[in-house]
Amino acid sequence: MAGTIGQGETPEKRPVVPYLGAVKVAAAVMAVMIVAGIGILGVTVMKRAGGGKPETANVLPAAASAAIAAPTAFGEVSLQLPPRARVLDMAMDQQRLVLHLQLAGREKALMIVDLETGRSLGMIRLKPDPLEP
Numbered sequence: 001m002a003g004t005i006g007q008g009e010t011p012e013k014r015p016v017v018p019y020l021g022a023v024k025v026a027a028a029v030m031a032v033m034i035v036a037g038i039g040i041l042g043v044t045v046m047k048r049a050g051g052g053k054p055e056t057a058n059v060l061p062a063a064a065s066a067a068i069a070a071p072t073a074f075g076e077v078s079l080q081l082p083p084r085a086r087v088l089d090m091a092m093d094q095q096r097l098v099l100h101l102q103l104a105g106r107e108k109a110l111m112i113v114d115l116e117t118g119r120s121l122g123m124i125r126l127k128p129d130p131l132e133p
Contacts, residue, residue, distance in 0.1 A: 077118030081111070096121070 081087075082103055089100040097113040103125075110124040 079113060079118065079120060082109075082123075085109075 081099075081101065084104040086102040087099050088102050088108070091098045091100075092115070095115055097115055099111040099113065101109045101111055101123075103109055108126045110126065112121040112124070113119070114121050
């Protein structure tokens with residue numbers, strides 16, 4: 001009794017819905033998109049949690065590794081700071097040390113020091129923007 005509703009003597013026909021096929025296709029496409037989205041989300045979470053491929057270590061060439069040899073003893077180095085200057089912060093890389101200084105008054109400066117020689121390479125005075133209140 002395909003196409004009928006109920007079990008009575010006069011079978012009633014189902015109403016024809018012209019867009020029902022499009023609704024079925026849309027539902028199937030959305031189901032595939034949901035499954036794909038959950039899969040992508042799972043892979044992303046696993047990679048960020050450390051479940052992805054192990055990253056390869058950065059291998060330095062022989063010339064670069066020779067340049068970054070173990071530090072040698074340098075004795076004592078004295079660095080002349082400006083009068084009444086305080087060191088607020090410092091940062092360094094392989095070759096330079098940057099000292100953030102509070103100078104006399106409220107002026108601030110950056111002093112750059114060469115780590116190989118221990119000499120000051122220069123000072124950058126930080127001045128406030130005259131347009132800012």
